[in-house]
């Protein structure tokens with residue numbers, strides 16, 4: 001039994017596991033006793049995550065996977081089943097930002113790539129694990145969406161649309177699978193320091209604007225990957241046994257108010 005054993009003997013597959021939120025989730029899951037199937041485009045980052053998981057006392061298999069390619073996602077699910085005999089938890093976490101340009105400069109190819117990774121990637125994962133989870137009569141799926149899927153102002157147009165779509169997919173899949181006791185939820189992170197947001201953080205620090213990072217949140221700060229991993233852990237665990245179809249904002253209160261922090265009238 002590890003830490004509190006909240007995922008003891010569970011098998012969890014995590015995409016986007018080579019960095020940021022995916023890596024923090026892998027380590028948090030390993031500490032709670034889960035065995036892991038880790039996937040990402042970046043093999044080097046996956047190996048680093050594997051080392052971190054082992055250091056936390058965990059066990060994992062890793063597989064380079066492009067989540068926008070359906071057969072590769074199916075291969076990931078098959079790997080989990082072949083290695084551990086079942087998959088209890090799927091975390092669809094891989095994501096890309098795409099362009100941040102004005103509405104008149106939107107590029108269809110960029111939209112397609114963002115939708116393929118952020119939305120179709122998650123759909124493929126749910127599609128290929130659903131039959132297995134239904135058969136077993138249990139399962140938990142968590143999608144990493146974003147505050148960008150709730151309101152404008154946290155990413156480019158395609159990114160925001162992909163995350164809004166992912167929140168909706170979370171609801172429709174939860175309805176499809178609820179009768180089989182398979183839960184589907186989403187987390188919606190606010191600004192978190194990861195590989196994806198490195199350019200933003202690098203720029204702010206180099207320009208002496210670090211204090212502005214996260215200053216639009218009610219908690220007046222940006223978040224850490226571990227704080228998102230904690231929410232994913234809750235939603236994936238049996239503690240959330242009556243929670244499905246929900247999109248949980250983990251954003252320091254960013255989406256709670258239409259005003260800037262402290263500006264209530």
Ligand SMILES: NC(=O)c1ccc[n+]([C@@H]2O[C@H](COP(=O)([O-])OP(=O)(O)OC[C@H]3O[C@@H](n4cnc5c(N)ncnc54)[C@H](O)[C@@H]3O)[C@@H](O)[C@H]2O)c1
Nearest residue numbers: 016019020021041066067094095146189191192194195196
């Ligand atoms: N960092 C933030 O502020 C923030 C906020 C809201 C939502 N998110 C979401 O969190 C998730 C994790 O991102 P992160 O912030 O940890 O960034 P990150 O860049 O550190 O991690 C994302 C990982 O996804 C992988 N990836 C990208 N495309 C892939 C593909 N086609 N197939 C497989 N793997 C792929 C990358 O290689 C990377 O390892 C993403 O879905 C992102 O949209 C992040």
